[in-house]
Amino acid sequence: MDVVALYRLAVERVPAYRAYLENRCGTVPDVSSAEDLAALPFTSKGDYIKAYPLEELCLDGTLRGKHVLCRSSGTKGKPFFWPQLPEQERYVADWLYSDLDESFSLSTNPVFAVVSLALGSWISGELTSWGLRNLGVQKGGLTMVTPGLDLDEAVDLMGAFAGQFAGTVLYSYPPFARTILEKAADRGLPLASYRLGLRLAGEGYSERYRDHLNGLMGYEAGALHSIVSGYGSTDFGSLGKETTLAIAIRRCLYERGLARAVLGRDEIPSLCQYDPSAFHVECDGEELVVSKYQAVPLLRYRTGDRATLIGYDEMMERLRDAGADPLDLLFRRGGALDRVRELPFVLVWGRIDGGVTFYGANILVEQIREIVEGQELFCSCCTGQFQIRKRENEALEPVLEILLELRPGATGDPAELAAVLASRLAESSTDYALIRQKEGDRALPRIRFTDDGELFGGTKFRYVG
Incomplete structure (x- = not known):
């Protein structure tokens, strides 16, 4: 740009x-x-x-x-609102159409769309619903429903209507999409016959997650076309797309254990391609910095995300040096090589401040610190040192884990601390408050105590594990 x-x-x-x-x-x-x-x-x-x-x-x-x-995302109980220009929404509608036509042949086949994203003024659900409704009016071939975060209703609607369409696409957040598909499978819905596709937003997910959900939908574990996400923010919109090539690269890293050889780290980040004609991106240290034309133009805007930028040629060279060929993998798994675009990659590792994204809500270090340092229940038993972790349990559900360092000789009740932390966090984060309301005890933090000094990995303290 x-x-x-x-x-x-x-x-x-x-x-x-x-x-x-x-x-x-x-x-x-x-x-x-x-x-x-x-x-x-x-x-x-x-x-x-x-x-x-x-x-x-x-x-x-x-x-x-x-x-x-x-x-x-709201902090201190008060969200920030971002104005949008009409052309920003036109871009969303165009992107949705190209995606649905490429994946489901929307121009010739009827498609059923289920929007199970937060509705109202939350941008992901608002813009997705608007774009899909516009496509249905302007181009036809698309029928949509908007159950929002009523997951049981989403399952009911899929069971009632998905069988009448050539394809069904579910727009949701990773943990909610898993719940919807598992509920549908438990009810005996013929998911494999629906030609399902997932379009996910809000947070990253593991390749174990992809394997599990592909199995529920009737695909091979390593299928490349069925589950697609992206990278973006309300602040600057959708910056990157998880293309089939990006998914093929992640599968190479995961299936062959090449993450360290290719990326220098053992974990596999969110990995998307982005269009330099729409965004100017750079990194200051590890922080992604974005410049973009929009209703609130952004110049050298710090995103708060830890990221790495890798050009197309460099990424492919790194993979070749490690003995991997993602283009061959893409071809062997039914991908179209003529649709591959030689765009650069953005790899997102998490938040700079050590916060995490949990059920789509950003949990900030500062929010946890104020609770740990400001609530008597925590002060009486803890030193004030903590770490935040998000992990998957055996059921592939996201778990928000808070590691606390106990004072010498002190004891604490993890359940009581978790309840207080959840209550105070809901007061400072409107997004977490919504998740707590919808998910109940599954959204409760898990408190784990550590021994003196265990949280210090060297001389620099990190708030994220």
């Missing part, structure tokens, strides 16, 4: 950005090339987005022409 043109547009038409530059730099820097961009200050939600009135962050300093407001 023309990031220089984006900079000039923001300087001319976004009052808050011009004020931000004058405050940070003393003047408005002259930017005539992409290289000059490196001299500009970073922006973030804390020091830029929340520091100015919403209208001043928008193009032309007004909400006029921004036809919808979508919320991002």
Whole structure:
């Protein structure tokens, strides 16, 4: 993308950005090339987005022409709302159509879409529902239902209607999609006959998860076309797509144990391809930084995500050096080589601050710290040192685990601590409050005590395990 043109547009038409530059730099820097961009200050939600009135962050300093407001994760009980431009939604509709036509031949076959995402002002459910409804009106061939987070209703609707269509696609979050499919299988629904596809949002998932859900849907464990996710945020929209090539690469890493050889780490991150014509991305250390044209234009915006950027040629060379050929794997598993695009990759490892995404809700280190350091129940038995972990249990359900360091000679009740932590966390995070309401005890944190010094892996303390 023309990031220089984006900079000039923001300087001319976004009052808050011009004020931000004058405050940070003393003047408005002259930017005539992409290289000059490196001299500009970073922006973030804390020091830029929340520091100015919403209208001043928008193009032309007004909400006029921004036809919808979508919320991002709420902290301190108060969400932030991001205005959207009409062209942002047109892009969503176009992307949905190309995906459905490629995967389900929407132009010639009827498709049933089940949207089991948070509805209302949450952006994933709002934009997906709008885009699909628009496709149904403009192009036909698509019938949709929106059970939202009523998972039993989602199962009921699939059982009632999926058999009447050439294909069914479920839009949901990874843990909810698993629950829906398991409930459907327990009811005896013929999932294998539905030609199911999953489109997932909100958080990453393991290849064990893919194996399990592929089995429920009647596919081979390592099928590449049935489960697709992406990388994005309410802040800047959908940045990356988990293409069939990206999935084939993950399968190479997983099935052959090549993660360390190719990526230098044992874990397998979320792995997507992105289009440089729509986003300008860079990394400051390990943090992903995004520039993008939208209702609230972003210049050098810190995402808070730990990421690695790898070009197409470099990724393929790393895999060849490790003895892997993802294109061959893609071809052998029914993928279309002519649809492969030589786009760069974004690998997302987690949050910079050590927070985690749990049932689609961002759980921040600062939120946990305030509870651990501010609640008497915790202060009486714990040192204040903690770590946050998200793991999968044997049922492939996400588990939010909090490791606490006990004071010498002290004891604590994990169940009581978990209940207090959940209650206080629901007060500071509207997203977690919704998950707690919907999932009940499955959303409760699991408290585990550690011995003195166990949390310190060297001289630098990390809040994420």
